[in-house]
Structure formats: structure tokens, C-alpha cells
Amino acid sequence: MWSLGGACLLVTISAGAIGGGAMWRPAVSIFTAVVMVVVYLVVARKLWREHAQALLVPSGLPLGFTTVAGPRHHLMTTVSLAASAVMLGQGSPAALGTLSLGVALAFMLLALLLTWRPVRITITPGGLLVRRIGTRSVPWAHLTGAHAAAGANDPLSLAVDRPGRERGTLRVGLRVVDADPAFLAHLVRHYLDVPEDRTAIGAPAELARRRAGFLAAEDAGTATASPQRERP
Numbered sequence: 320m321w322s323l324g325g326a327c328l329l330v331t332i333s334a335g336a337i338g339g340g341a342m343w344r345p346a347v348s349i350f351t352a353v354v355m356v357v358v359y360l361v362v363a364r365k366l367w368r369e370h371a372q373a374l375l376v377p378s379g380l381p382l383g384f385t386t387v388a389g390p391r392h393h394l395m396t397t398v399s400l401a402a403s404a405v406m407l408g409q410g411s412p413a414a415l416g417t418l419s420l421g422v423a424l425a426f427m428l429l430a431l432l433l434t435w436r437p438v439r440i441t442i443t444p445g446g447l448l449v450r451r452i453g454t455r456s457v458p459w460a461h462l463t464g465a466h467a468a469a470g471a472n473d474p475l476s477l478a479v480d481r482p483g484r485e486r487g488t489l490r491v492g493l494r495v496v497d498a499d500p501a502f503l504a505h506l507v508r509h510y511l512d513v514p515e516d517r518t519a520i521g522a523p524a525e526l527a528r529r530r531a532g533f534l535a536a537e538d539a540g541t542a543t544a545s546p547q548r549e550r551p
Contacts, residue, residue, distance in 0.1 A: 352401035359397045374530060375442070375498055375506070382521040383443035384506065389497035392437050399430035438495050440475070442506055444517045447477065449491050457489065459514065465507035467493075467500035475503055505533045 378385040406423035441448040446458040457479060463486070464478035474490040481487075493500050506529055510517050519525035 349405055352405050356394075356398060356401055359394060375503065375526065377521055377523050377526060378441060379521075381441060381443050381448065383441045383448075384520060384526055385441040386439055386493075386496040386498040386503070388437040388439075389495055392433065392495035395495070396430045396433045399426045399433065402426040403430070438492070440491060440496065440498075440503065442510065442520060444520045447507070449477075449489065451491075455489070459511065459517065462507070462511060464511070465504040467504035475500060477507070501537075502530065502533050505529075505536070 375384040375386055377383075403423045403426035406419050406426070436450065436452075439448075439450040441450070446456060446460075446462065449455045449457065457477065461479050461481050462477060463480045466476045466478075467474075474492050477489040477491070479487050479489050493503075509529060509532075510520070516525070
């Protein structure tokens with residue numbers, strides 16, 4: 320969504336520049352930025368409906384199945400670009416001042432960071448990689464269960480048992496990823512129960528097989544997304 324965010328940046332700066340006197344520029348810039356964000360929401364809502372059953376995708380580095388950024392994540396990027404544009408639309412660089420330029424640059428860097436390091440969950444042959452601000456690696460040997468409620472806004476809960484430490488739960492928010500939480504938990508549980516299948520992780524055909532199995536289990540009423548099953 321950098322195309323829309325970039326358009327928002329340019330249109331907002333241009334609108335602020337031609338918005339008349341200095342007293343009108345903030346109002347013009349803010350109004351234009353709000354309109355562009357609303358346009359994004361309309362477009363994203365349509366795309367979200369068309370891709371409501373988004374899946375994980377195969378990844379090369381690292382090898383595995385990974386989530387992709389969802390509409391909410393792209394909204395944060397667009398809003399960051401809009402906020403940067405509001406600051407830059409107040410006048411020429413010389414007239415803006417150091418503080419305004421610094422704030423505009425900070426929002427721009429935030430948009431770049433959101434694009435470069437989105438929240439991501441990657442299932443690999445060796446375990447799970449959970450990337451937020453940093454990246455946490457959870458080997459299969461330390462995982463004992465996975466649970467995801469039916470709602471897309473509920474977190475994925477991973478039961479972790481590391482040697483020498485008390486059992487704990489790693490919760491990963493799924494609001495900003497474009498993935499089916501129940502299918503994600505189903506995948507984790509499958510590879511916990513059938514470790515020999517982990518060698519196929521990363522292959523598109525394997526992902527298709529697991530999706531078909533999940534849908535079949537759902538139809539039969541046995542795809543349990545809510546109950547958490549843990550290994551002893």
C-alpha cells in the first residue's frame with residue numbers, strides 16, 4: 320500500500336502548499352490527509368472481503384510458511400505517511416523549522432520500519448520464528464501446544480516449555496497479519512503431532528495438503544481451534 324500512502328504524501332503536501340495563507344495550510348493538509356486515509360479504508364475493506372480466506376505463504380529465507388501483513392498493518396503505514404505529509408505541507412523546508420522537519424522525518428522512518436519489519440510468524444522445519452520488534456525463535460522441542468480462538472483479533476497462544484524454566488505462554492497478536500488464526504494453530508499442532516512432516520515445510524504442495532486437511536476437519540467438525548492440546 321505504499322502506492323496509496325505515497326499518493327497521500329504527495330497530495331497532502333501539494334494541497335497544503337496551495338492552501339492559501341499560512342493560517343489555512345494546517346487545516347487543508349489535515350483535511351486532505353484524512354480524506355486519503357478514508358480512501359485507503361474503502362479500498363482495503365474491498366480487498367479484505369475479496370481475500371477473506373488469506374493463507375500463509377511459502378518463504379525462501381528462512382525456509383518455511385509465513386504470514387503476510389494485513390490491511391491494519393498497511394493502515395498504520397498509510398497513517399504514518401499522512402502524518403508526515405501534514406507536517407511537510409505547512410510550507411517550504413526553510414519555513415517549517417527544525418522541529419516540524421524532525422517530526423515529519425520521524426513519521427517517515429516509522430512508515431519505513433513498518434514496511435521493512437512487519438509482524439510475522441514463520442513456521443520452519445526447526446520451529447517457529449515470531450518477529451515483532453525483535454525476532455524470537457521457538458524450537459519444536461520447546462513447544463507443547465497451540466491455541467487460537469475463533470476471532471481474528473484474538474492472539475495465537477503458544478505453550479512453551481524450556482528446560483530449566485517454568486512453563487509459559489507466548490501470545491502473538493494477529494490483528495495486523497493476514498492469516499486465518501485457526502489454520503495457523505492447526506498447522507502448529509499438526510507438526511507437533513507429526514514431526515516427520517516437518518521436512519516438507521516450505522513446499523507449496525505441503526501447504527496445500529495441510530490446508531485441505533484443515534478444511535476437511537472443519538467440515539467434519541473436528542478442527543478444534545479453541546481447545547488447547549498439549550503434549551505431556
